[in-house]
Structures are given as structure tokens and as C-alpha cells.
Amino acid sequence: MLDDLFRAFQLIFSGNPRITEIISRSLFVSGSATLIAVLWGIPIATFIGLNDFRGKSLVKAAFSSLIGVPTVVLGFFLFLVFSKESGPLGFLGLLYTPTAIIIGEAILVAPIVVSLATSAIEAVDPSVRSLAKTLGASESQASFMVLKEALDGILLAGISSFNRAIGELGVALFVGGFISGVTELLTTGIKVEIDLNNRDVAIALAIILLILVFVINLALTVIRRRKR
Amino acid sequence: MSCIAELKNVAKTFDGIVALENINLKIDEGEILALLGPNGSGKTTLLKILAFIEKPTEGEVHFCGTKAVNKNMEQLRMQSTMVFQRTALFSTTVYKNVAYGLRIRKLPKNDIEERVTKALRLVKLEGFERRPAKKLSGGEQQRLALARALVLNTKLLLLDEPTANLDPKNASIIEEAIATVNRESGTTVVMATHNMFQARNLPDRIALVTNGRIDESGTPVEVFGRLSKTLASFAAVENTFAGDAETTEEGTTIIDLGNDVRIEATAQKHGSVSVFISPEDIILSKNRLASSARNVLKGKITEISDRGSVVRLRVDVGKPFMVQITKRSFNEMGLNLNAEVYLAFKASSVQII
Numbered sequence: 001m002l003d004d005l006f007r008a009f010q011l012i013f014s015g016n017p018r019i020t021e022i023i024s025r026s027l028f029v030s031g032s033a034t035l036i037a038v039l040w041g042i043p044i045a046t047f048i049g050l051n052d053f054r055g056k057s058l059v060k061a062a063f064s065s066l067i068g069v070p071t072v073v074l075g076f077f078l079f080l081v082f083s084k085e086s087g088p089l090g091f092l093g094l095l096y097t098p099t100a101i102i103i104g105e106a107i108l109v110a111p112i113v114v115s116l117a118t119s120a121i122e123a124v125d126p127s128v129r130s131l132a133k134t135l136g137a138s139e140s141q142a143s144f145m146v147l148k149e150a151l152d153g154i155l156l157a158g159i160s161s162f163n164r165a166i167g168e169l170g171v172a173l174f175v176g177g178f179i180s181g182v183t184e185l186l187t188t189g190i191k192v193e194i195d196l197n198n199r200d201v202a203i204a205l206a207i208i209l210l211i212l213v214f215v216i217n218l219a220l221t222v223i224r225r226r227k228r
Numbered sequence: 229m230s231c232i233a234e235l236k237n238v239a240k241t242f243d244g245i246v247a248l249e250n251i252n253l254k255i256d257e258g259e260i261l262a263l264l265g266p267n268g269s270g271k272t273t274l275l276k277i278l279a280f281i282e283k284p285t286e287g288e289v290h291f292c293g294t295k296a297v298n299k300n301m302e303q304l305r306m307q308s309t310m311v312f313q314r315t316a317l318f319s320t321t322v323y324k325n326v327a328y329g330l331r332i333r334k335l336p337k338n339d340i341e342e343r344v345t346k347a348l349r350l351v352k353l354e355g356f357e358r359r360p361a362k363k364l365s366g367g368e369q370q371r372l373a374l375a376r377a378l379v380l381n382t383k384l385l386l387l388d389e390p391t392a393n394l395d396p397k398n399a400s401i402i403e404e405a406i407a408t409v410n411r412e413s414g415t416t417v418v419m420a421t422h423n424m425f426q427a428r429n430l431p432d433r434i435a436l437v438t439n440g441r442i443d444e445s446g447t448p449v450e451v452f453g454r455l456s457k458t459l460a461s462f463a464a465v466e467n468t469f470a471g472d473a474e475t476t477e478e479g480t481t482i483i484d485l486g487n488d489v490r491i492e493a494t495a496q497k498h499g500s501v502s503v504f505i506s507p508e509d510i511i512l513s514k515n516r517l518a519s520s521a522r523n524v525l526k527g528k529i530t531e532i533s534d535r536g537s538v539v540r541l542r543v544d545v546g547k548p549f550m551v552q553i554t555k556r557s558f559n560e561m562g563l564n565l566n567a568e569v570y571l572a573f574k575a576s577s578v579q580i581i
Contacts, residue, residue: 134305134311
């Protein structure tokens with residue numbers, strides 16, 4: 001065990017090109033997935049947060065329960081959808097590509113973005129919107145001001161989504177597989193290296209994953225505090 | 229004088245509840261108009277309609293001769309502005325709060341800087357530019373909100389209870405700033421208030437709003453003159469009471485408000501009068517104080533409302549009195565509902581209308 005740990009640290013500090021590649025792919029895939037989820041989640045959250053409509057609480061409840069969807073179930077479902085032989089989207093040839101993982105993770109984390117951002121927008125003093133209008137803002141400028149006031153909560157929604165994306169295994173494994181140099185990620189890497197009995201590599205990847213999550217969260221927390 | 233805004237047969241309902249009905253009101257350019265009425269009478273809704281942030285359910289709103297329709301709403305909004313009773317602030321610096329409306333209007337940076345500085349000076353907040361707006365005291369926040377509206381130099385300025393819950397120092401800074409812009413820039417001001425004393429001194433004209441209707445309007449002298457004859461309609465405004473006055477041998481006046489409540493005033497009057505005591509002028513204590521105050525009344529606290537830095541209490545002494553004290557005093561005195569307290573105020577604090 002200690003030997004494995006020692007070799008793991010050697011691997012981390014050796015600048016191994018494969019490890020570097022896995023790290024950058026993981027960051028790229030989870031970062032893109034989060035970005036896409038934010039791009040489609042924030043407009044939805046803005047709509048839900050700023051408007052009163054019939055069934056609003058039902059929609060909100062639906063999004064919060066979607067947060068709990070097991071990654072394995074979503075991964076398996078997307079595998080069927082993207083499957084070349086029988087899947088309805090098989091013709092796109094996306095199965096076992098980083099793009100498929102990005103799409104899958106973007107779907108996975110979107111409910112987190114929508115739920116947390118909606119709460120943040122709803123928590124903004126309702127008079128901010130009227131206030132912006134009395135100062136001459138148009139409807140869209142006034143909505144933007146509400147989003148700006150909710151920025152802290154929206155950032156938190158982004159961080160939580162990224163955490164879920166970079167740490168999940170189910171979607172990455174089902175639609176990404178484990179193609180060396182193409183779809184290898186930190187999480188799938190850990191799983192496969194253990195299967196191959198390369199415990200030192202698995203430990204190295206696990207430590208890197210932990211450090212990444214820790215550093216990114218710390219940085220964003222500092223930014224949030226500065227903003228305040 | 230030309231008309232700047234006009235409401236024709238305006239009505240507003242919220243989920244079937246009537247907030248305003250049959251409102252016909254002309255606002256003349258350059259005047260200060262006070263909408264005087266009790267809480268919940270529809271004053272705020274009326275202001276919001278004039279600010280084009282609320283649409284009337286029925287009727288028409290005209291601004292400088294133009295009828296407001298959906299299409300020109302955003303453009304009309306640029307020409308008036310409103311300051312809310314409960315100050316909403318953007319979570320940023322004082323400077324950026326004041327500059328917001330000017331940035332929306334895409335003014336050059338130099339102009340913005342110059343106008344923000346001038347507006348902050350008007351409300352005596354110079355040097356506060358870089359402070360986080362939400363860290364200011366209640367009175368300073370209200371002054372900031374006024375500066376943020378004044379900086380726009382709009383034709384029409386709408387103020388909802390601009391000095392409610394403020395200490396006299398902050399209130400006078402605000403009243404002074406309102407009078408200054410009205411005098412120097414000719415800004416038309418419409419302000420909602422339930423403070424009779426303010427309504428009597430600041431405005432050129434008063435409109436009485438009760439139950440979503442405008443009952444009467446006229447100059448303060450006209451309105452207050454008529455009021456003493458139709459007292460009943462006015463009893464809903466806080467700390468305003470109808471009573472019978474009799475002059476004493478010492479030259480003061482004793483007013484019997486009914487229900488065994490008698491108060492003393494310095495002005496000499498007799499017969500039916502209506503009196504007003506500003507909530508800020510009343511001293512509240514747990515024991516009877518030995519003081520020069522001619523009026524000391526014993527009562528029970530029946531309502532407590534927290535308004536940020538100050539607390540408003542309704543005290544029943546046979547008649548309901550509103551009293552305003554600071555949050556700190558409230559906490560130090562350990563007051564609660566049904567507590568027995570004494571109210572004290574000078575005979576000169578009793579305004580006979």
C-alpha cells in the first residue's frame with residue numbers, strides 16, 4: 001500500500017504525458033458540460049424565477065428530483081440512444097467520443113444549475129426589478145440586474161455542477177468507454193487501472209482528482225467572497 | 229401651468245381586490261403634490277402607475293400629452309423615476325448605485341462622474357462613493373435612494389413615504405433635497421405620505437387618498453381648512469384625532485379626544501378640532517417620568533412593527549397612538565406586546581389642524 005502511494009506521487013510529479021492528457025481532457029469535458037448546462041439552465045432558471053405561472057411549483061419539484069437521477073441510469077439510457085445499431089441518434093456516430101460524455105454530463109448537471117439558480121433568483125429582493133425599471137431599465141435590463149444580484153448563488157450552481165460532472169463515472173463509462181488517448185478521464189481511469197491491477201496509477205489519478213476539485217472550489221470560494 | 233401627467237378614470241385591481249378606482253388626477257409642471265392617506269389606501273399603487281411600472285386595469289395615463297401604451301412604456305419610464313418606501317439597493321458601491329440609471333442612458337463617463345458627485349452632495353453623502361451601499365445606516369440608505377433618483381434629472385419625481393421611519397436629521401436632509409430640486413431644476417414631485425406635518429409644510433397641493441379613491445384635493449390651507457369640518461373622513465391617518473377643545477386659564481388648550489383621553493396643546497382653539505402628534509415627538513418610558521412634558525398617558529403596547537433601524541409601536545391609551553423609537557432603545561427597554569408603558573409629549577408637539 002505504502003509502495004503504491006510512493007509510486008503514485010512519483011507518477012504525479014514525473015510530468016507523465018498520459019496523466020497530463022487525462023487531466024486536461026477531464027477538465028475540458030466537465031468544464032464544457034458545465035458551460036453548456038449553464039447556457040441552457042440559466043435562461044430556464046430565469047424564466048421560472050421571474051415569472052408566476054400555473055404549475056410552477058411542479059416544474060421546480062421536477063427539476064429538484066432530477067438532481068437525484070443515478071448517473072448509471074442516465075449513462076445506460078444515453079448508451080441506448082447513441083448506440084450505433086439501434087439507437088435513434090446512432091447515426092451521429094457519437095458513442096465513445098468525448099462529445100457524447102459532454103452531452104451526457106450536461107444533461108446530468110442541468111437540473112442542479114436550474115434548481116440552485118432558480119432559488120438564487122427567487123431570493124433576490126423582488127423590488128430590485130421594479131427599482132431597475134424606475135431608473136430607466138428595459139424589461140431585459142431589469143432581468144439582467146436581478147441575475148447580477150443573484151450572481152453569488154449562480155456561481156454556486158456552477159461550482160456544484162462542475163463538481164458533479166468531474167466526479168461522475170456512470171455517464172463517462174457508458175457513452176465514453178475507455179479508449180486510451182480518446183475518452184480516458186480521471187474517474188474512468190481510476191476504475192480501469194484498478195481492473196488492470198495498476199493500483200499506483202489509480203491512486204495517483206484519485207489524488208489528482210481530489211486536488212483538482214479542492215483547488216477549483218477554493219479558488220471560486222475566494223472569488224465569491226471578494227465579490228461580496 | 230401646463231400639465232405634466234394626467235390619470236383619467238384609472239382603476240387597478242389585484243386578483244379581484246380593488247386597489248384604486250375612478251382616479252382622475254392632473255399633475256401640474258413644477259408642483260409638489262402630496263398624496264395624503266393612511267397605509268393601504270392605494271398611494272403606492274398610484275405612484276407605481278405614474279412611474280409606468282404598474283399598468284392600470286382601466287383608464288388612461290397621459291404623460292406630457294402622450295398617452296401611455298405598451299409600445300412607448302420604456303421610453304416614458306425614462307422621464308420619471310420613483311423612490312420606494314422600503315429602500316431597495318443594488319449590492320454594489322454607493323457610486324455604482326447612483327450611476328446605474330445614467331449608465332442605462334449611455335451617458336459619457338465624465339458626465340456620469342460629475343452628476344453622481346453633485347447628487348451625492350445634495351443628500352450629504354459626499355465621500356461615501358466607494359462604500360458598499362448595503363453597509364450604510366437606514367437613513368443613509370434612504371438618502372442614497374433619493375440621490376439615485378435625483379441624478380437622473382427626470383421631469384417627474386415620485387416619492388413613496390420619503391421620510392417615514394427616519395430620525396429628524398435624516399428626514400430634514402431629504403426634505404431639503406426635495407425642495408432644492410423642485411426650486412432649482414423645476415422638477416415636479418409627487419410624494420405619498422401619511423405624515424400630516426410633512427403634508428402641511430412641503431407641498432403646494434394635497435390630494436387625500438382613502439380606500440383607493442381621491443376624495444379631495446387642494447392647497448394645504450384649503451384641505452386642512454375643510455378637514456376640520458369633515459373630521460370623520462380623516463381619522464384613519466395615524467395620530468390624528470378629533471376632539472373638543474377648551475382654552476384654560478393659563479392660556480393653553482385642553483382637548484378631549486373621548487374615551488377619557490385628554491391632551492394639552494399650546495395653540496389656543498376651542499370647539500371641534502382635529503389634532504396631530506408626530507410619532508417621532510413622543511417619548512416612551514416604562515415608568516412615569518418627572519419631566520416638563522404636559523402630556524403623560526398610560527397605555528398598553530398592542531402592536532410592534534420592526535422597520536429596520538427603528539421600531540414602530542401602537543400603544544392603546546384609550547385611543548391608539550403610534551410611537552417611533554430606535555431599535556436600540558426597544559431592545560434595551562425589553563419591551564413586548566401588552567407591556568404597560570407611558571407616553572409623554574410636550575404641549576407644543578400637539579398640532580391643531
